[in-house]
Each structure stands twice: as structure tokens, then as C-alpha cells.
Amino acid sequence: MSKQSVKITALYCRLSRDDEQDGLSGSIKNQQSILEKYAKENGFKNTRVFIDDGWSGVTFTRPAFTEIMELAEQGLIANLIVKDHSRLGRNRLIVGQLLEEEFDRLGIRYIAIMDNIDTAKGLSDIVPMQDLFNEWHAKNTSQKVRNVFKNKGMAGIPLTTNPPFGYMKNPETSKEWLIDEPAAKIVRQIFEMCVSGLGPTQIAKRLKSDKILTPTEYWNSIGRNCGNPPARQFNWCSDTVASILSKQEYCGDTVNFRSTTKSFKNKKKIERPQEEWQIFPNTHPAIIDRETFELVQELRQHRRRPTKSGIVSMFSGLLYCADCGEKLYYSVTNNYKREQAYFFCSSYRKNSEVCSAHYIREKVVEENVLENMRRVFRYVQAYEKEFAKQQMKCYGEEKQKELSEKRRELTKAEKRIKDIDLLIQKIYEDNAMGKLSDERFATMSMAYEEEQKNLKEAIPDMQAYLETETDKSEGLQRFIDKVKQITQPTKLTPELVHEFIEKIVIHERRYLDGKRYQLMDIYYNGVDVIRGLTPEEMEEAFQEHLAKRKINKAKTA
Template identity: 45%
Template sequence: MIAADTEASVTALYCRLSQDDKQEGDSNSIFNQKRILKQYAVEHGFQNYLYFIDDGYSGTNFRRPGFEKMIAGVKDGSIRRIIVKDMSRLGRDYLQVGMYTEILFPDHDIHFIAINDAVDSDKGENELTPFRNVFNEWYARDTSKKIRAVKKAKGLAGEHMTSNVPYGYRKDPDNPKHWLIDEEAAEVVREIFQLCVEGNGPARIAKMLAERKILCPTHYMITKGMKPISHLPTSPYGWSSTVVVNILERRDYLGETVNFKTHIKSYKNRKKVNNPQEEWKIFRDTQEPIIDEETFSIVQKIRKGRRRPTRMGKMPILSGMLYCADCGSRMFLQRRVSDSIGQYNFVCGRYRQGPGNCTMHYIRYAVVEKIVLENLREVVSYVSSYEDEFTKMIMDEDYKEKHRDIEQKNRRLEEIQNRYRELDQLFQRVYEDNVHRKLSDERFMKLTKGYDVEQASLQEEETVLSAGLKEESRQAVNVERFLHIVRKYTEIPELTPEILHEFIDRIIVHEADKSSGKRLQEIEIIYNHIGSFDKSNITLWRGKAVQP
């Protein structure tokens, strides 16, 4: 039995418009919906009406502010009637729509009307309503599929898939798809990376920025007239370790665009899921870089081998860089509050878990620090004096042949990427023709299927080529990068975190050999970009380098 209207009863006039509905013209506009709903309410004597509006919300999403406010009114009894232009305005998920129209509304004696679909709950059930709900959901599914296809095309073409610009950049006024450096914020980004290179962790960096009263990214965006994209901290200087980590790990600062890092589960479930890194698409030189590649690489290495500070304070710079030669585990730094740095020592991490797992591989921290500094000075001096000889020593004899092969593969890779972009543009054109009804759905599906097949073939070839190029070009590129680092230094007075991480990837520690009557211990210093070579393999006796 439907309850009678009272003076306090509200007639809810519900309007919804998604971004996709806007492409269909003015018929579904909020203005037009309000006009139709008001006219119907007045003509039928429903005077106490109130608008509930959701502009820019998908019909598959039922977490809309206007809708939720209206449903709260249904549950507290203040709303007596709901009127919508048609069933699709209520939603495009037939199960959810059915739950409201067939269970919740009847339970609360709601008079429900969908004008254009001739639905009026006071006049009994409309047998076509469930079918309309199914068709509305099919429409949402088809629209979602087309939108994903266009986004995929844009992503594969190297366009930014986000409308939110990262902290440190701003949109180009002449081309919103292009990012320009925001120097004020970029300086903070550079400082964050430098602080990390110097051995500061994210929590410490966040504390330092807050103490200096530097605006956090969300509050900074507000001062620049931009809409914040995340939760707004209470304090304008509310930096957190999470924000710092996001900045330190963001490849956009290299001048790259990284697409397809996440995907949503379905058009109904908008939850984001991380994609494996091999599925990412990375495009270089899409904007001016804020951070150079060496600094970014150093920071990622530091992050990978990060160690939490203990109650003894900051960890020494070599912590996390030593590895056991036999089991491959990271060496554990042993120290006590009462110890001087000369008493610190490393042992194999697996041995420390149980002596049966590996052997000790004991080595003193001070010895490693001294030997690394001496070796660095020797290598930098040698490379600076004999650059050509060093280059020949590192590179393979068949380098020239490899170089020619690399050039051929690079040319083919460029051809593939150009064709990919052509197909993306073709796809976008036929999609637009389909949206504007210049091309039938059948013809659209036939054309796009052919494009998909060709793109899949190109993608497979690109994957094989890229993997081969990555391996073949490694030595040629790495030697030049190592030389670039060496040229920055005329001398190395001390071992700093920046110098250490810029030059050295890791240090391999072998078990001591006492077979000769002496305790000889070998360590390998693995340099960034070139690995180990004769001068980086060192034998120690009594804490000094000796000839084996």
C-alpha cells in the first residue's frame, strides 16, 4: 500500500549526465532534464519538489553524491516520490537498478516514475522495464569498450593518459597535452632526489621539508589555482613519506611518459589494479626532464637496498651494498651502541640466520670503506689518463658488428612505432565516425578488428626487437655512461653517499682463504654500467690490497 503525500513529503527530481552522454547532444543535458521533470511535476500536482543532480557521473557508478543524498532521504522517510527522465538516468547496471526499483523503493513506499519509459509504480509493474535495464547496461558496456579502445590508442601513441600534471610540471597554455617545467616545484623535486642520494630516507626528507615550511604538493596546487588530486592534509606543510616515495619513484621526472601502469577491473568495478612492469609502455623525451638519468638510477638503487634506521641512528653508507659471493644474500652489518666505527663488521645474512646456511664471510666495515675509496681513486685516475685503452678493454672485439646490427634493429623499431601511431590515428578517426553515426557499428567492428590484428603482430615484433636491443646495446651504452661519470671528477677526496652510489652497484665478498697460511680474502667491486674488471677485483691481506 503506497502511503499518501503529506506537506513534508518531497518529490525528488533526479538528473544525471555522464561525460559520454554529453556527446549525444542537448537531449540528455541537465538543463533539459530539469525542464522535463519540473513540467511533469507541476502538471501532476507534485508541488514540493527538490532537484538531485549528478553531472559527469557514469551510470554504472552508484556512488554519486546527488544519488546517495536522495537515497538517504528515501531511507529517512523525507522523500515520497522519485521522478527521472528515463530509466538510464537512474543507472546502467540492471542488477543495481532492479535492486532499487523492485526492493528498496517498494520497501519504503516510494512512488517511482520514469517519464519517457512510461514507468509509474502506482499503476503497476511495466513488463518492459527489466529489458530496458538490460539494454541500458549493454549500452554502458559498449560505451566503456569504445572508450577503453580510444584510451589505449592514445596511450600507445605516447600521449599522457592522465589529466593531472605531476608536482614539478604544469600544463602548456598553448597545448594542454604538453607539460612544461614549473621551476618553483621542480626545485623541490630536485632537492628531494639530492637528499635521498645523500643518504636521507623518505620520512627524514618529509620532516626536513615540513620544518622548512615548504608547501606539500596538494596545498601547492591550490595556491596555483589547480584542483587537488588527493586528500588534503590538515597542515599546508604536511609532507608524508608516502608523498616523498611517489616523487622518488616517478619516471615522469626523466622526461618520460609511462602508460598502462594500472587498469580497472571492469566498467562496473572501477578499482585500479597495478599492471606488471613488462606491460608498461614507456615513451622517452615527451617533456623536459627535471632529474637526470644517473641521479634517478642512483635513487632507485638506494630505494631497492634501503635499510631502516635503528635506535643507533642513521645507517653507514655501505650498508646494503655488500653481498655474499657464495649464497648471494646481502651482508648484515653488525654493530653495538658502544662500538666505534672501526669495530663494525659485516657477516653473511644467511649465516646469521643459522651457521649451517652458509659461512661467515666476515669482513670489517673500515677495511671495505678504505679499499673502496682507494680503488675508486685508482680507477678514476686510470680511466682519465687512458680513456681509449679502457674503452677497448671493456668492449667486445666484435663491437662494430654488433653496432651495425643495433642500428638496423633500431631502424625497424622506428618503422614499427610509426605504423603503430598511424593505426592509432586511423582507429580514432573511425571511432569518431561511429560516435557521430557516420559509420555503422558493424563496419566499425570490422575495421577495428583488422587494426587490432595488425597492432598485435607489430607489438609482438616490437617486444622481440626491444629485448634483443636491450641486451646488445648494453655494453656500448654503459661504457659511455661510465666515462661521463668519470669526467665529472678530477679527484675523490672522500667517500660520500653520492659518489658511492654514482660509481658502484654492489660489492661481492668472498670467504677468507687460509690455505696458504695467510688469511687472504677476495672482494669484487661491481661498477655501475660496466660491471667488474681486472682493476676492481681485489685480494686483501691484513686489511690491505695485495697481489694474489
Template identity: 40%
Template sequence: MKARTVADAITALYCRLSVDDELDGDSNSIVHQKEMLGEYARKNNYNNVKFYVDDGYSGTNFNRPAFKELIRDIDSGFVGTVIVKDMSRLGRDYLKVGYYSEVYFGEAGVHFIAVNDNVDNTIENDSDFTPFRNIMNEWYAKDTSKKVRAVIRAKGMSGKSTCNCPPYGYVKDEQGNWLVEREAAGIVKKIYAMCIQGYGPMQISRKLNEMKAISPVVWKKKVGWKYKLEKVERPELWTVTAVRRILSNPIYLGHTINFRTKKKSYKSHSVVFLPKEDWVIFENTHEAIIDQDTFDTVQKLREGVKRRLSIDGEMSMFSGLLYCADCGAKMYLNRHRGSEKDCFNCASYRKEKGRGCTSHYITLHAVEDIVLYDLQRVLGMARNNETEFIAMLQEKSKRMTKKDLSEKERAREEAERRIDALDRIIQNLYEDKVNGTLTEERFIKLSKNYENEQAELTNKLKILTNELATAQKETADLNKFMRLVKRYTEITELSPEIVRTFIDKIYVHKGEKAQGGHRQTIEIIYNCVGAVPEMENNRTETNSLDNKSGL
């Protein structure tokens, strides 16, 4: 710490107000603190006054901008005196408050005064009660935190959103309902569209900054939320984190989702993300910005997929979709001067330099031709022969028919009723034994039989429940695929959106020589339904490509 002269030393008047302190009325307001501290400094001849104000910051957190500035000025030797209204204004963490008031200020040669608590670190016996006062201030913060959490919990369980500020794209009306804000909602849709086109969060944030799209920070200020732009170094810029949050936020589906996160403790502002089973979801509470199918497609794309731009800044529509059929590794696109030579190679082959796997070389042009042909084939079957197409997929995956589902559901209900009945029977047997109407030996024999039957039924019920859940998911997936098919009347050329909407993975097999040419098998795995074979009346041996000049 630097030495200072008493004559030019700053008298620091520190004021703090948290959101919770505002509930106490005007007594703790920043205006009131400033008036009180200014008057105290004048009456006691403290000169060179400077206010340090933290408005809206918790006393349990010492990472406050004005407080940090005060500490820097003390370390630089500029401050001679620090005056606060009371100890709670300095903070509500008794360990840290004790350190600053009893150790730090003294070692820095700073005169510390808490006016209402009669604390003065230059008077030896004046602060005997101060540690207890600091503990009580922290207890107050802890108690307030418990009450606030209880109120938030009750609010969240009632179906109301627990976040004060709606996410980017929504605003509140006077009744607290969420309404779509069109400008930001349009940008949210662009973000999802760019993700489907193959761009990752970093590339999306760059494009948004190039477009000069309004950032979440600036937008909050624009729509009237209390937000300090000075907290952020470049508030006008989009960040990777902001894009990721938008891409993963199910609130854009039109649902209210509470308790996705929590704070570690009332002292910490660190946020912990909770598992999905702890969320409380209320569906269709406000207008959706993103539909369910688009959201699901984006979540699937973002599961461990890293997308890379080429040297010329282009993004392949197949990025992250091609896999080696033999070793399971991803296949990466190699760009060349002529686009006709752009090709995919197995990642294992590239890493091991030919020792781990073979190249599985295939040109980008060949992949485009195969995928376009197969998409036209599958969508044509689905549109022109919907009933037969659905029946074929059900047969392929052994999906249950409606009759099978009804029978399974009936069997599950019967098992549940019998298990409940056995509980009552066993209870009655026990009462008969206690009353003396049933011998111990007879009770053991009967109860054992019933318990064995109950155990078998419980196991059967578990199997039936799992089978029904699987069947319901498969039915939902098939219905979703048919919805996607009906979005597109006819596909004449590929686009990133089409490819990523329909295709989950593409497996590339090793090329083989055939009749003086080249033959290579490609397996296309579709979202929701998996691989789609030919229908009986139009079946071919395999989905492959013959090319005399090689792929």
C-alpha cells in the same frame, strides 16, 4: 532500516552527469536536471526537498559520493521519495539499476520516480518495459566506451599523450605541449636525490610532509586542473604511493609513454599495469626533469631493496649494498653507542645464531676506508688512462672491438640476405615441380638441402643477433660508466649519492688471521662494469685491508 514518519520524509532529487554525458549538450547538464526535478516536485506537492548531486561520475560505477549518501539516508529512514530525470541518471549497469529500482527501493518503502521514462514503482504495471530500457542504457555506455577507447588509441599512436592531466611537475600550454612547472619539478628532483641517498618511499613521504612540500593533489588544483579536494581525506599530505609513482615514471626522462595501463572494462575503474613491451614510446617530446643515468640508478636501487633507518633516524649510505661472499645473504648494520663500533654482520649468522654462516664481521669505518680508496683508484685510472682503462675492461669481459662488431654485423646481414634468397629459390623449385619441369624426386632432394641450409643460417642469425645485442649493451654500459666518472673531478670523501651512483654490490669475505693481525677481502662490484682489476702497470694482489686491531 529505521522507520520514518511521512511528514518529515526527505524527497531526494538525484542528479548525475558523467564526462561523456557532457557531450550531449545542455539537456543532461546538472543545472537542467535540478530545474526539471525541482519543478516536478513543486507541481506534484513533494516537500522537504534535498538534492543529491554527482557531477563527473560514470553511470557504470555506483561508488559515487552523493549516491552513497542517498543510500545511507535511506538506510537511516530519512528518505520517503527518490526522483530522477530518467533511468540513465540512476545508472547504466542494468543489473544494479534493476536491483535498486525494483527491489531495494520497494523493500525500503521508498517511492521511486523516473520522470522522462514514466517509471513509478507504486504503479504495478508501469515498469514492464523498464528492464529493456536499462539494458539499452548499458549498451549506450558500452558503445560510448568503445568509441572513446578507439579515439584514445588513435591519439596515442600518433605521438600525443593519452593522459589528460600531465604528471606532477608538468603543465600544458594552449597548444597542448608539456612544460616544466619549476616548483613541482624541484620537488621531483629532491625525491630522486633522497632515493639515491638511501631513503625508501615511506621515509621520503615523511620528509616531504615535514618540509610541507606541495602534494600532487593540492598541486593539481593549484595549476588549474579540475580536481575535487574533498575526494581525499588529507589532500595536503604526501603518500607512499605518490612517491613510488614518481620514482618509477619514465615520463620524467622527457619521453611520451602511452598505454602503460588500461581499465579492466567499461564497468570497472580498476587499473591494470601493462608489460613494458605493450608500451608505445616517443622519445624527447618534452623537457626532461630527470636524466637517464639518475633514473637508471634509482630503478636499480629499488629492485627489491628494503632500506631501514637506524634508531637515531640516520640512513647508512651502504644500506642494501653489502652481501656475504659465502652464503649470499645481505649484511645488516648494527649500531652502537660509539660510532667506531658500528659494524656489519651476515643476516644468515644473525638468524641462525651462528649455525648458518659465520659473522663476516666488518666495521662501518673499515668499509668506508676501503670503498673510498677503491673509488679513488678506479676513477683515477679511468681519468688518467682512459684508453688503457677501456681496453682493460674490454679484455676482462671479452667485449668485442669495433672491428669485431663490424664483422658480426656484416655476417648477420649476409645471413639475412641468404635466408631471403633461399625462400625465393624454394618457391621457384615448387613452381617448377607444379609446371612439370622438375620431378618430384629431384624437388624433394633439392628442397631438403636448401631447407637444411636455411635452418642452419636461421640458428646462426639468432646467435649473431644475441651477441650483437649483448655487445651493444656492454658498450653502452661502459660509455655510461665513463660519463659518470667525468661528473666527479676528485672524490675526497664519500656521500650517499657517490656510493649509489658507482657501486652495485659489495661482497664481504670471511676475515682471516694474518701475521698477528686481521685480513679481510672485499669485492666491490661497480655499476655497468662489474669488478675493476688493477691495470698491468699498477697491479696488486687483492683489494683488502690489514688491521692489527681487527675490523
């Protein structure tokens, strides 16, 4: 038996999702039937069918086609037969290279039945034109698909094929998502661990040690086929955790157009900037409430890296230097007790001449924050109306002052732009009359134009700030509602700190009469700095409260 007779005649079938619209004529079954009949009638022996079902013609990394080329490199393929030339592919450059170089090098006879192409008889000059039309077809189809996706996405229909971990499609309508409770429970745990101060890597380690199924393992366990099971069980990675923590879909929103592809040929995913996303709120049940989600995003922006000992402080990422504005670094080692852990200015660490240390122990921060929080909470819970009135009064005075300053800056900038136009006109006239040299004119006009350019660039930001400044009362009411829901704290927890504290500004230590003082400004979420009342002030507020109650009772009597 000759070597040529044992070689394979490859009968290749390919069908993409776009080709399915051709109906029965383009089906895999119909292609296979035509190929087998042709091979039998024309005496081709040792036939073998290769099928790529659901693969686009613009890519050539298809499993079955790749197998054919690997066998060809081993000298095992004699013939490659397809129903029509477009089944081979729709990328004219690669198809041309295959026909003119690769098949000839590998000794493969290529036949496209319906297009009457047979490399044994030579290639017609019309074949390159067919390749061009096949590529145009792929490009046109791709554009149609993109338009359909765009219309669906703009209508608020989720574009993802599969819902995120924690959700499942409604069996009755695939456009609707339902909460998959076992998976949603894990999602909630992940968010809770992040709020408690853990980062993605630490969360992944904890999930792994607790033997929690990864998303792929869970989906496979409920019959949603996601490929082969991983080599290592419960092998959570930080990227998976970080992806879950960033998904706004868990708030109940549909988020479309997160990514795109470069072209119909290059399917590599490109992430879009967030301003190009289309977000449709409250389209499905929420797993995570919005406050928790926003808190996690804030925490992720100020990532808290563990020290070399692996310890993370609940205050990491929240402490700032009062003088240079930079964050304070956290320092703790295995050489001393946790009580000795401290924070210090990051600028000072890089260059001691730029700023001072602003050294403060973690224990001191914790004691001061707890005491301040207890006083504030006690005041809010006992005298809600008085607290709200006081905060709005302080806010009103401070904000009005700030807004007035911003308006003055805007007016000054707009006036300066007009003045510069007049100045440029004046120096132009002086130059034309010989009062100002060309060199001096060029230097002055360049400086004026640069100043004017900078002012024009700054004005939109000033205008946007003045237009979009929101009412403080909303944030204040949210703060009051949260405080009313909790009891007096006896101990600080990461959850409590991250829920209520926006930032803590640390001042440098000062000495007075031999005693050390160090100011600490605690900014609460939604209300900024709140000064806790002293016991004397608390008693005074209590007496005022009683007096108002007596007056109100007398009026209603």
C-alpha cells in the same frame, strides 16, 4: 499538516561525460526544467532538486543519489522523479532491486517521465527490458571510450588527466607538458636525497620538517583545485615519495597503460604488468636525467632499511658474500661508536652452518673503497687511452670465454633433446618386444620427458642471452666520461658510492704468518672489477706515456 505533506519530492538529474554527446536535450538544465514543470502541473509539493553532474550510471555511490537514499531511510522522501529511466542508473541488477524492493520498503513513489514509468500504477513487464538496454548502452559506450583511449595511448598521447607533480599542461595545447619549476625543484630534491642514501620514509620526514608543500597543497596554492586541503599541513607520506621516485615520466617519457579497470561496472583500478606498458621516449622536457633515474631504480630494488638506531650505511645493499652470494647485513647500535659498525653475512645470521660470518667493519670498507677509487680515478684521468685499451682487452678475453661456454651449453642442450627422442623411441621398442617391463618403461619415459621439458624451457634464455649481449665499450665510455668530470675524492659520500659502485664482494678473512688478510672485489658500474695500480705500476705507465709522446712528436716533426 500531515507527515506525508512535509516529505520531499526529489527531482533527480544525472549527467555523465558520455551523456554529454546528447547535447542540450540531455543537459542538467534541460532535465531540471522538465522535472520542475512536471511537478508543478501534477501537484507535487515540497520539491527539491538533486544533481549528479559528471557521474556514470553504472555506479550508485553518487553524492546526490546517496543523499536521497539517506533521507529516504529517515522517512523524508515521498517521491523520486527523473526525466527518463536511464537517469536512475544503467546497472540492471541494482536498478531492478531498487524498483522491486528498496523503493517499496522505503515508501517511495518512483516516476520516469519520458518512459511512462510510475510505481504507483504498477511496473510493466517491459521495464526489465529497458534496464537491460540501458546497461547495454553503458557497456557499448564504455567500449567506445576504451577504443578511443587505446588509439590515443598507442599514438603517444598522455592518457593521464593531470600531469605528474613537477609538470603542467601547456596553456596553448593541453597535449604538451611543460616543467613547473617550483614543483620540479622539489622532485629533484627527492631524487638527490634518494641517491644520498635516504629511503622514502626518511625523505618524507625531512620534507615535512622543512615545511615543503605536498603535491596537493602546492596544486591548491596555484589554483589547480584538488579537493579540500589536508587536515595536517606538510604531511608528506612515504607512498607519495615512492610514487615520485618510480615515475619514468620525469626522464621525459610518456608512459601509457600503467593500469586498467576490470569492467565497465567495476571501476576499481588494476595495475598492469610493466611489459604491457607503452613507453614513448623524449616526448616532453626531462626533470631527471636518465642515469640518475636508473640509479634510483637500482637503489630502490636493493632497499636499504635503517637499523634500530635509525642509521643507514652508504654501503647497505651493496655488499655481498663471496661464498654464498647473499647480502651482508649492517649492524650498529647506540651502545657503541659508529666506528665499530660492521657488516656480516645474512646466511650466517640465519644458519651458522650454511656460511661463515665474513665479518668486516664499515670503516674498513670505506677506507678500502676510497683508496681503490682514488687509484682508479687517477689512472683514468691521466692515462685514458691506456685504461680503455686494457679494460677492453680484459673484457674481450673474459667475455669471449663466457660466451663460448654459453654456446657450448646451448649446443649440448639441443643435442641432448634430440638424443632423448631417440632414447624414448628405443625404450618404447624394447617395451613392445618384451625386453622392458611396463613399470620400468613408465619410470624411464617419465624421467626422460621431464629432463627434456627442463632443457626446452632453458634454451630460450640461453638464446636470448647470446643474442642480446651488449657491447661493453658503451658502459666503459660512460664510466670514463663520469670520472673525467670529478676531482680526486678526499672523502666518500653516498652520492659518489651509488654513482660509481655496482657491488662489493667480501671474502672471508684469511691468516698468513699471523697477519689477517681479507679480499674485497669492487665492481664499478659499467666496467666490473678494476684493479687499482700500485705506485710502481703508475710510474711505469707514466714512463710509457712519455715515451709514446716523444715518438709521436718525432713523427710529426
